[in-house]
């Protein structure tokens with residue numbers, strides 16, 4: 001089985017390798033065609049779908065897109081993450097990840113136009129949080145890493161694919 005994942009971020013590529021352990025997995029940079037910092041569920045999901053479709057058009061058996069964003073429930077800003085699995089015949093499966101609220105100061109920085117990845121580096125005094133534990137890792141004391149959160153999204157995608165193949 002060949003899989004293309006539309007990112008070179010190790011937190012994403014390693015999650016795909018963990019859930020599709022028997023597959024040959026490669027990461028390629030593809031545009032998400034949404035903003036660098038998505039602000040709604042719709043936009044975050046669309047970014048995942050766009051990345052997955054781009055990959056599926058590249059001569060692979062399975063294309064995967066994983067996208068991170070934020071969304072508001074009332075005044076509270078939540079982390080949100082979406083995954084999409086696209087097949088070359090056009091079929092698509094989607095799933096979202098766990099969400100937790102973000103501190104007010106992170107929300108303010110994002111509303112001023114900063115990207116979460118950059119804000120987290122400053123907040124945690126660490127480089128490249130986005131490729132490692134992620135915001136979800138920082139705010140859960142590493143009980144859930146960004147890779148583990150994406151692994152759960154990928155299990156949801158793989159399960160739906162397998163269910164569809166049974167029918």
Ligand SMILES: O=P(O)(O)OP(=O)(O)OP(=O)(O)OC[C@H]1O[C@@H](n2cnc3c(O)ncnc32)[C@H](O)[C@@H]1O
Nearest residue numbers: 007009036067068069115116117120130134135136
């Ligand atoms: O190379 P790509 O695949 O684009 O990986 P990325 O880290 O930029 O991830 P996304 O584009 O999916 O995320 C959109 C934005 O949200 C940031 N982001 C999302 N989740 C994050 C997390 O858990 N920790 C840190 N930054 C995160 C990310 O840095 C971007 O600014």
Ligand SMILES: [Mg+2]
Nearest residue numbers: 032036037068
């Ligand atoms: Mg990005």
